[in-house]
Amino acid sequence: MRYVDEYRDAALGQALAGDILATVEPGREYKVMEVCGGHTHSIYKYGIDDLLPANVELVHGPGCPVCVIPMGRVDDGIAIAHEPGVVFTCFGDMMRVPGSRGTLLEAKAAGADVRMVYSPLDALRIARQNPDREVVFFAIGFETTAPSTALTLKRAKAEGIGNFSCMCNHVTIVPPLRALLESPDLRLDGFIGPGHVCTVVGARPLEFIPADYDRPVVISGFEPLDILQSIRMILGQLRDGRCEVENQYRRVVPHEGNLRALEVMAEVFELRPHFEWRGLGFISQSALRLSPAYADLDAEVRFSVPGVRVADPKACQCGEVLKGVIKPWECKVFGTACTPEHAIGTCMVSPEGACAAYYNYGRFAREREVV
């Protein structure tokens, strides 16, 4: 396939793996975190960790927007979905995320009108087509997805579509990274930066990582050669004693990001004082809600939302997986009580989640090792 095959060339991949081997110091252990769930998925799908020297370990970060949604927010969504006349719309993965009393998919089976959409624009179209129904969009995602929700809300306001509203769960990438870097049980040497978040926000928001925490960051594309090259660049910085934000994904990510997207987000959203992350707890100013100018489109204003707080399941170790403290297979319930078909934790629900990605692609290699 044009534009893609170039970034999956096996010979180039082997050459990069050789470069990486030549860059590392024998005897030194390296831990590199890929922040973004999209990278986690590519790493397992293409077996990238198999190409790395044994002393380079990839740690999976908090960058799956489905994985980090706490159970209480799912319960709140289900409560709205059961309101009379409501059409509740969300992305596909969200439907399988367990709240404390089931999933949105189960709410649908129980009679709620829950529909999967591919974009917020689809949800708005459903609102236009069903003027006698209240259509709610359950918005999730990092800065990559927030502009799409913002543009849709601007459209709804401009067109005066009164039966559309949004339950906003958008999160921002910098606060959880800072929380991770402050965590005493974490040891990381560098970060593979989230390519598509940076398409929107640019490189500048990640500069605190080298400046405040002395860790290199390389903003990376999602093809296998992108990720290998980014790992080589991080290891190169460590070898040379450098510490900065480099941009491997220059073909897509401009240094300043997409200024128009940032303007639209600033108009439609404001920071929440705090937001609960699955496994990470409450993090200050880490999520977005609708700004006062858009309050009439805020589902949390329009409907009575229980706002319950539910503790994570005791058996679930998603928090430690998200912090990179344990690997997915080290979780007590991984692959036994918790599988993609019957997920306990959110890391198993979304295919971008570290546990599901590992379950789908990585466990076979691990089984070979164990046998």
Added chain:
Amino acid sequence: MSDPPGIVCDHEQGCITCGDVAVPMRVVRVDRASWLAVCADEAGGLASVDVGLVDPVDAGDRVLVHAGTALQRLGEGEA
């Protein structure tokens, strides 16, 4: 009512909507009044895309699309 036809969350390929994943598409035609464009992916599948963040775009341009919104313009040969 069931989900709209053609919309599936592909657990083998990952969910392009929920993950931080974006796909390159080519603009087929633009409706300037609404900032919506019909775009085609590599396989020829068509989708309605908001191009308000990358304007000006014209038919033939390549854009990076996430959740129905074009986030950046792409040059030729960029994935």
